Amino acid sequence: MAYTAPVRDMTFLLREVLDYPRYGNLPGFSDAPIDLVEQILEEGAKFTAGVLHPLNTVGDREGCRRHDDGSVTTPTGFKDAYRQMCEGGWTALGADPAYGGQGLPHVLNLAFNEMVSSANMAFGMYPGLSHGAYSAIHIGGSDEQKQTYLPRMVTGEWTGTMNLTEPHCGTDLGLLRTKAVPQADGSYRITGQKIWISAGEHDMADNIIHLVLARIEGAPAGVKGISLFIVPKFLVNPDGSLGARNSLQCAGLEHKMGIHGNATCVMAYDDATGYLVGEANKGLATMFVMMNEARLGVGIQGLAQSEIAYQNAAAFAKDRLQSRSITGAKRPDLPADPVIVHPDVRRMLMEARSFNEGARAFAFWTALWGDLLHKSPDEAVRQKAGDYMGLLTPVIKAYLTDRGFANVSNALQVFGGSGFTEHWPMSQFMRDCRITLIYEGTNGIQALDLVGRKLASNGGRAIFSFFAEVDEFIAAHETDADLKPFVEGLRTAKGRLQQATMWLMQNGMSNFDNAGASSHDYLHLFGLTACAYMWALMAQAAQAKVRAGDADPFYVNKIRTGEFFLARVLPDTAAHLEKVQTGAAPVMALAEVDF
Numbered sequence: 001m002a003y004t005a006p007v008r009d010m011t012f013l014l015r016e017v018l019d020y021p022r023y024g025n026l027p028g029f030s031d032a033p034i035d036l037v038e039q040i041l042e043e044g045a046k047f048t049a050g051v052l053h054p055l056n057t058v059g060d061r062e063g064c065r066r067h068d069d070g071s072v073t074t075p076t077g078f079k080d081a082y083r084q085m086c087e088g089g090w091t092a093l094g095a096d097p098a099y100g101g102q103g104l105p106h107v108l109n110l111a112f113n114e115m116v117s118s119a120n121m122a123f124g125m126y127p128g129l130s131h132g133a134y135s136a137i138h139i140g141g142s143d144e145q146k147q148t149y150l151p152r153m154v155t156g157e158w159t160g161t162m163n164l165t166e167p168h169c170g171t172d173l174g175l176l177r178t179k180a181v182p183q184a185d186g187s188y189r190i191t192g193q194k195i196w197i198s199a200g201e202h203d204m205a206d207n208i209i210h211l212v213l214a215r216i217e218g219a220p221a222g223v224k225g226i227s228l229f230i231v232p233k234f235l236v237n238p239d240g241s242l243g244a245r246n247s248l249q250c251a252g253l254e255h256k257m258g259i260h261g262n263a264t265c266v267m268a269y270d271d272a273t274g275y276l277v278g279e280a281n282k283g284l285a286t287m288f289v290m291m292n293e294a295r296l297g298v299g300i301q302g303l304a305q306s307e308i309a310y311q312n313a314a315a316f317a318k319d320r321l322q323s324r325s326i327t328g329a330k331r332p333d334l335p336a337d338p339v340i341v342h343p344d345v346r347r348m349l350m351e352a353r354s355f356n357e358g359a360r361a362f363a364f365w366t367a368l369w370g371d372l373l374h375k376s377p378d379e380a381v382r383q384k385a386g387d388y389m390g391l392l393t394p395v396i397k398a399y400l401t402d403r404g405f406a407n408v409s410n411a412l413q414v415f416g417g418s419g420f421t422e423h424w425p426m427s428q429f430m431r432d433c434r435i436t437l438i439y440e441g442t443n444g445i446q447a448l449d450l451v452g453r454k455l456a457s458n459g460g461r462a463i464f465s466f467f468a469e470v471d472e473f474i475a476a477h478e479t480d481a482d483l484k485p486f487v488e489g490l491r492t493a494k495g496r497l498q499q500a501t502m503w504l505m506q507n508g509m510s511n512f513d514n515a516g517a518s519s520h521d522y523l524h525l526f527g528l529t530a531c532a533y534m535w536a537l538m539a540q541a542a543q544a545k546v547r548a549g550d551a552d553p554f555y556v557n558k559i560r561t562g563e564f565f566l567a568r569v570l571p572d573t574a575a576h577l578e579k580v581q582t583g584a585a586p587v588m589a590l591a592e593v594d595f
Contacts, residue, residue: 001425002315003053003308005045005115008554009357010458011038011212013364014107015473016541020392023368026375028105037108040093044112047088051081056120059261060428064202068248072201072263078123082204091127096138099150104377107367113297114360117304122261126159126199128297133160133211140278140286146235149209158207162290163194163231163267171445173284174222177475178214180229180274190214190231190274193251193266196439200265201233201250207242208233210267211290212274219281228283229274248272258431292393294440296366299396302404303359305433309411309426310352316424317345317414328489339414346416347568352407354535354565357558359400361534362527366392387462391454392530394446399527400579401436402443447519451504452512463501470494470533477536482543486536489566493529496577501526509585513584525576532570535562 014020015034023029032040036578055077062075094109106379116124135155137145137160150156154406171173178192190212192202201208210231220294221226235243251268278286317340324330325341339345412419412426421425437443455463474491477483500522508515538557542555 001312003049003119003244007041010111017537019203026105032104044115048115053119056282057425059122063260064263066253074202075261079081079204091156092154095154100154105371110367114300114304117301118308122259125262129199130159132294135293136290140290159205160209163212165196180214186252187270189272190269193268197265197267200267202263225281226284227280228277228286231272231274232567245506246272295393295397298436298440299400302401302436305429306407307356313411313414349409350564354561355403358531358534362530391462394450395526398443398446404431434573447523450523451515451519486539489537489570490532493573495575497525497529500577500580517584517587518580521576528573535565
């Protein structure tokens with residue numbers, strides 16, 4: 001099985017669709033002009049395909065090993081690959097230069113993360129979680145904490161984790177029992193057990209900086225009494241050197257369906273030394289910085305697994321001989337035609353390809369807004385960017401992973417019986433991808449967050465801003481004959497999303513079950529509409545090249561792929577709207593005892 005990073009598609013998005021060079025006066029962008037960005041992506045492609053991807057099957061087959069002393073050994077080759085990642089500066093790509101980072105735009109970091117997740121999703125979780133922990137400390141930590149931990153987290157010498165879930169509570173964090181007892185020196189003693197902690201223990205870094213949610217003795221009940229603590233594996237001396245081993249350990253490794261190369265740990269804290277991050281009882285807000293970043297990263301994992309599964313299914317379909325085309329032999333020189341001649345195989349491949357390219361554009365577009373949130377000098381732009389990041393995070397997390405997993409399943413189907421065997425790693429892509437629908441908040445939780453909180457936030461300002469932007473694009477291009485199918489498809493999808501939004505505003509508040517029952521379909525309707533907008537933007541850029549006489553088939557194929565999306569995928573918006581409007585009645589009709 002092979003992997004080739006989609007650098008051509010990424011550079012098309014950055015240069016021609018999103019007009020990356022126009023932001024060259026902003027911090028980070030000024031240090032990375034588009035030509036340098038393209039060079040970075042090319043090098044990232046070489047690293048991920050040449051170093052990380054060969055270890056993907058190794059990690060799946062070997063898994064991680066826990067030893068009697070609680071230490072964990074990662075699969076063969078992981079430690080050396082991580083060393084190469086650190087030495088190459090990849091862990092520092094988007095980090096603050098004040099702590100040794102390169103300070104490059106987040107959209108570039110996201111592009112590299114897609115490559116990493118496609119090449120080796122389990123491996124990518126180690127630096128991915130570390131960057132999330134870095135972000136939480138960067139936002140909520142004291143100056144002393146930042147100086148103590150961030151430089152070595154940026155270089156990758158130390159990694160990080162997030163510790164939320166406990167054996168009796170997951171999403172409902174208000175039930176957590178891990179306790180924190182204040183000490184005379186300002187530190188705390190942390191005691192409790194956390195489960196499903198990705199990268200909780202491993203052999204690739206000198207120290208692991210655990211971010212742990214706990215309740216200080218006497219704190220209010222529920223989520224209002226949760227604080228956040230830094231609990232390092234090794235305590236750090238005043239001079240920055242490593243001190244004594246903290247009283248925490250990996251009590252066990254989970255036996256999982258997939259991502260075997262990542263150490264998913266049960267973490268036991270027994271009077272471990274911890275340090276409060278930010279204010280007492282307000283830890284959840286800081287942790288959400290990390291969680292929201294992780295949710296965007298999980299969405300990228302869904303896209304990434306869809307991309308590598310598509311690449312391998314397309315290669316197999318062109319090579320596997322099976323039967324003749326129903327319209328006559330296409331390869332009479334061979335005993336049978338390759339299966340790619342069959343329309344249903346083409347359908348599955350085109351569904352995946354049109355999703356991958358549309359979802360990548362959606363993720364990059366959103367990441368660019370994330371950059372503007374932190375870097376734009378215009379307050380109105382920053383406000384819009386903040387609105388978009390809040391609104392779109394649950395959509396990207398849930399829609400990209402739901403559809404990504406469905407595409408991986410179809411890619412396995414292209415292989416037929418071969419896909420069901422372990423001779424081909426298609427099953428690994430499917431097993432690895434399945435977790436993306438669950439962790440960092442299940443997709444059902446994301447849908448509830450979207451309809452229950454994000455739509456109504458600031459009087460609906462974010463969703464109405466999105467509608468206005470789409471309307472502006474439609475008005476600007478509705479007379480362009482070449483773009484007419486894309487403009488009309490976008491107009492129809494946006495109209496259905498607006499209709500669903502109005503229905504929820506009228507019916508969701510009067511009966512919250514209406515919002516809950518409709519949330520999944522509303523989120524998918526939103527995802528489809530966002531991708532329709534992205535396809536309109538991409539078609540505009542590609543058509544401009546075609547009109548200018550550019551003979552690169554990339555642009556014609558881009559338009560044809562978008563036309564497939566319009567014809568065969570976007571019509572699903574009608575079904576989602578109809579299901580939204582049925583409300584809760586058919587969902588809640590059976591009594592509990594009748595299940």
